[in-house]
Amino acid sequence: MNGAVPPEEDRRKWLLAVLFTALTCLLLIRPGGFGYDIDDWARWTDYIAQNGLAHVYGSGSNYLPLWLYVLAGFASFFEDAQQIREQIHLLKAIVLVFDFAIVFGVASLLDRYGISRFRSLWLLCNIAFLYITLYWGQVDSFFTAFVVLSFVAAVNGKPEIAAALAAFGLAAKLQAIVFIPPLALIVLVSQWRSPRRLGTSLLSFATPLVLVCVPFLAAGTFRQLRGVVTGSVGFHAVISKNAFGMWSVLMPGADLGSIPDANRAFGLSYQRWGLLVFAIQYSLLFVWMFLALQSRERLLADRERFAHFCLAFGLIPLGFFLFPTEMHERYIYPALPFFALFAMLTGRKGLFAALCVAQFANIEIVLQATILGPFLQQFAGWKLAVLFIGIYLVASARIWRNLAGDVAGWQGSVFRTARSGHLAFGILLAGVPLFGSLAPYFWSQLQRPRIEGEHVLLSSLTASKAEFGFEKPRINESWEGGPIRLAGLAYSSGLGMHSWCRMTYRVPSGSRFFRSVIGLADSAQTCAEASVVFRVLNQEHSPLFESALLRPGSKPQLIEVALTGVTAVTLEVTDGGDGRDCDHANWGEPAFMLRGR
Structure with missing residues (x-):
């Protein structure tokens, strides 16, 4: 905890602490969660038991195959639909494995820099991290674990493993697609002189994707699977599904869950505007990562620089949460491990703590699973969105400042251009609250009737x-x-x-x-x-x-x-x-x- 390499005894104590936390989490598992999601798990599991995995999309399922494989395995333990529904909360125990896998991945990177694994408990013993699994009953840690472990493998020079894990993450949830280009960039930079390993990495990426599709190809239901993938954008065609991002500030007080994102402003739909802003943010981050990786050896040797690289990775899901339309309240979750790594590697906990508070508040406002729910529900969503935007601005400013002065020549020219773009983007983003407070937002609506008399x-x-x-x-x-x-x-x-x-x-x-x-x-x-x-x-x-x-x-x-x-x-x-x-x-x-x- 003081930065020294922990002795073997200290590692054993860390493992005991993790096992104790795991036992505590298992004891906290209870029925309940977000009704729609829990009902979907039970309904899809029963449908798989009755009709087989390859026909699951006949149930209306809109999840990618890897999670449905888990439901198929779960179904094999029960005899009928009633048993499945009564025990569906036990799925939380399966998902907890992936929460802990994330922590093990984070701990392995702490080992690399001689930092005590006990710092990983900042993440594990954290209600913001465990809430979605234990209280909500969702599976965001399922795909996030594959992303984090892929990141660990990539920086450790294991491209084939990194590629396979990235593919499993993508097969678990399409949301993982935003991580594929930066993960591919790490592999490409480390292996560009070895075409053979690049080829095997590409094969390692393609193979899991093909394998998970085999039952659907064999049963002739692959078209349904393809429809789920192509229909993901527009499935919830509204501005926001309770994600307090940029749109909550642009339209303060509006019910974003009822406004179609096909509505237009300044010639483009809200959906297109959101994707455009995200594309700008994503491109700037990608340029930063590309420049940071030009000296890969220094990046991995310099703990401070690598911490900022982790922070840049965390800005990817944060931007994905903030800017596009159709975002759910849970989509900030994959940012937590990377912000945690920055905090653990540098000892600067402010950004991680702020993100945990904001993420917990966002999901608790929706689910209200704790005693804080009624209090938080009185908190205006746009205020929480301002906090998220503030976290983004501070974190992005830090990564650009960290790289300044370490690039020269053509790389320096690219850096200065990209940093100017980042500065302009940051100024516009900082102005969003002002624009939201001034922009009139009129509704065509029934006027509220006045109640007069006793x-x-x-x-x-x-x-x-x-x-x-x-x-x-x-x-x-x-x-x-x-x-x-x-x-x-x-x-x-x-x-x-x-x-x-x-x-x-x-x-x-x-x-x-x-x-x-x-x-x-x-x-x-x-x-x-x-x-x-x-x-x-x-x-x-x-x-x-x-x-x-x-x-x-x-x-x-x-x-x-x-x-x-x-x-x-x-x-x-x-x-x-x-x-x-x-x-x-x-x-x-x-x-x-x-x-x-």
Whole structure:
């Protein structure tokens, strides 16, 4: 921990600490997580058990094959769908293996520079690092482990192993594609005088990709797999899926999960603008890595320089999270190991700590799995986005400053040009919050009706009965989290439901009618499968009101239901007969009106 090479006894103590942490993590595994993802794992696993791995895309799966192989292996331990669903949370134990694989990869690089492996516990004993596996139930560490281990193999001069691991990462999740060019650059620079090893590295990369596709080729379902790959861009065709990046600052307060990224500004779609900004950022990073690798021996011998190289690698997923549209809240995860390496190698922990705080806050705002969830949900997303942007600006400034003065000749000319580009990019990025605060953002929307007169808000009452088929409804927030939103308007009170769902309330004495704004939630407006029907029933379950079938594009509507002789009402949301996918329904400011309107 003081920088000296640890003795063998110290390494054994580190291993014991890792094993103790692993046991603790296993004991913390519990059912639950993000409902949609957990439901997908169970559904796809059962489908594989019934129909075989090669036909899994008939279930609607949108994941690449390597994770589906894991589900196929998991399915072999259970006899039926009920057992699979009851034990699906045990998948977290499998994914934990890859969290620990990342830590072992990081520890091996610390060994290279004579730093105690105990520093790797900064990453392992970190809620921001383990949250996605233990709480969310997602598999981001699955592909990230292959990326990190590929990076370790590449810098250690093992190009074939690096190439194979990179291929497995890509076969696990398409998101890994952003790492392939810089990993290839490391291999190319180290082996450019050995065409034979470059050839074997290329073969090592291609072979795993072909092998994972063999069952699909043999069964004639490869076209479905290809469709998943080509359909990845545009699968969630909205500005953001709860990733608090650049767009959260450009459009503060907007529900980015309901705005199509096909919308245009200044001649380009939001999607194209996001990809353009990411391409600029990515190109500048690639130039920096290319220049840093021109003296590979010094890069690997100089701990400070190598630490900045790790930081540059971490800026790749950070930029991928910040700039393109359609990003999820979890996509910052692969940056954590590389920012951690920078902190461990230099002892400067500020950037890593800030990234951990920001990443934890982003995902906890969505899932709310800890006691901090309700507090963090009050935190404006654009403020968190400013923190992410600040981390990016500080980290990128550090890597360019570290390389300054060490390049000359044509390399110096390239460096100065690229650094000027980085400076211009940084100035524009730093100006994003100012632009967001000044840019007007108008919505075509239903005006929020004013509640005048004496009334009782439904959210102030306790339901006498609650029934639901998927997950329980939420009070004063949408089912996916965040404010109740209909056509861009946020409502301070209401119910967020997912079909099917029923909530029964006793009618307060003196109530004349029930009033609410109803509609398909903004979060479901881009999902073609979304369809809901709203009903208000009396104490005898006779309908007092029934809406038409509401689909994406249906306008919210204000309803007023007379309550003469009614002692209890049931608010019900059902699907449109085409399944429950995306059936997010909101009741905006529901109230029992005593007098007035």
